[in-house]
Amino acid sequence: MKRLFLSPPHMSGKEQEYIAEVFESNYIAPLGAFVNRFEESIKSYTGASNALALSSATAGLHLALRVLGIGKDDLVLASSFTFIGSVNAILYQGALPIFIDSDESWNLSPKLLKESIAKLDKKPKALILTHLYGQVAKLDEIVAICKEHNIYLIEDSAESLGASYNGKQSGTFGDLGVYSFNGNKILTTSGGGMLVSDNSEWIEKAKFLSTQAKEPFLHYEHKEYGYNYRMSNVLSAIGVAQMEVLDDRVNRKRAIFEFYQEQLKEIEEISFMPEIEGSRGNRWLSTITFNKTDPLTVVEALEEVNAESRPLWKPMHLQALFKNSLSFVDGTSEELFNRGLCLPSPTSSSLEELGRVVEAIKKVCQ
Numbered sequence: 001m002k003r004l005f006l007s008p009p010h011m012s013g014k015e016q017e018y019i020a021e022v023f024e025s026n027y028i029a030p031l032g033a034f035v036n037r038f039e040e041s042i043k044s045y046t047g048a049s050n051a052l053a054l055s056s057a058t059a060g061l062h063l064a065l066r067v068l069g070i071g072k073d074d075l076v077l078a079s080s081f082t083f084i085g086s087v088n089a090i091l092y093q094g095a096l097p098i099f100i101d102s103d104e105s106w107n108l109s110p111k112l113l114k115e116s117i118a119k120l121d122k123k124p125k126a127l128i129l130t131h132l133y134g135q136v137a138k139l140d141e142i143v144a145i146c147k148e149h150n151i152y153l154i155e156d157s158a159e160s161l162g163a164s165y166n167g168k169q170s171g172t173f174g175d176l177g178v179y180s181f182n183g184n185k186i187l188t189t190s191g192g193g194m195l196v197s198d199n200s201e202w203i204e205k206a207k208f209l210s211t212q213a214k215e216p217f218l219h220y221e222h223k224e225y226g227y228n229y230r231m232s233n234v235l236s237a238i239g240v241a242q243m244e245v246l247d248d249r250v251n252r253k254r255a256i257f258e259f260y261q262e263q264l265k266e267i268e269e270i271s272f273m274p275e276i277e278g279s280r281g282n283r284w285l286s287t288i289t290f291n292k293t294d295p296l297t298v299v300e301a302l303e304e305v306n307a308e309s310r311p312l313w314k315p316m317h318l319q320a321l322f323k324n325s326l327s328f329v330d331g332t333s334e335e336l337f338n339r340g341l342c343l344p345s346p347t348s349s350s351l352e353e354l355g356r357v358v359e360a361i362k363k364v365c366q
């Protein structure tokens, strides 16, 4: 039995051809034509005016905070129900994260966001908003709250490339947005990220910082410190090939979700992550919750049929790392963490192969 992973890499078939072009040109490093092509393809797909290819989405979030001037002891609001990569950069900058719980959308609660701003003594400078598992958050309300209070919005779209809200792509609603091409994301370059914004000055500044902050001289001149965060031409070639199949991948992920939903609809205790009105998520991972069954018994049953599954993200406000951080929570994400599971969502497998996941879940829940 072939192992069913949560979200394994799925190549388009064009990657090696483009990598061969890179080798023929000898622009193995550092930059080259494919870096530009990858950035252009992200711009044309998402509608963002500027894009910067980077070594990871985490690097993108770090640069976003740097260009916005967020530093020591500044307050940064963030979704609590997310992956650590979303918020590590807040710590890199010596800023203070403040975690906001989810609502019934599973994403950040606009109500708690408002409440947090009203209660804090100091004005937060930015919000890092995650679109969890590729499903968009309540953007209308959240964008309006950030505008009203002059809080920068950074969209963590690491999981949501290809997801849209009212026809506009996730990652393009805020001041800056990031996408990830890590190994398990909907597209992968083996590792990589993209920072986007309609503000060209921020992206220019981020580009400068991502290549060791070299002043424009023939010799090496430095006035401030930077990073080595740029993506290589080789990995960008993979990215260009991957972007060509993004629509196929989103459609496939959605078909996997619909398959699970249809096959498991008779089991009353199971619920699926919702999709807010007006949005079309990429369903990066199909995620469910159980009302009675302990999700860990389902993990064991799935292991027996060689299928990977995992609990939902453990909320940041419950992590030992953040025991001294402020949070505005009402138990929603904690409950989702205790009851939820991510199911195998491999676009490279047939729906028939996923039948064994369904059968194993049915057995445990009956």
Ligand SMILES: *Cc1c(COP(=O)(O)O)cnc(C)c1O
Pocket (backbone or CB within 6 Å): 055, 056, 057, 058, 059, 082, 083, 084, 085, 086, 130, 156, 158, 159, 179, 180, 181, 182, 192, 193
């Ligand atoms: C994967 C992920 C990141 C980090 O992306 P990298 O490219 O691995 O740095 C950040 N936030 C979320 C929500 C993620 O899922």
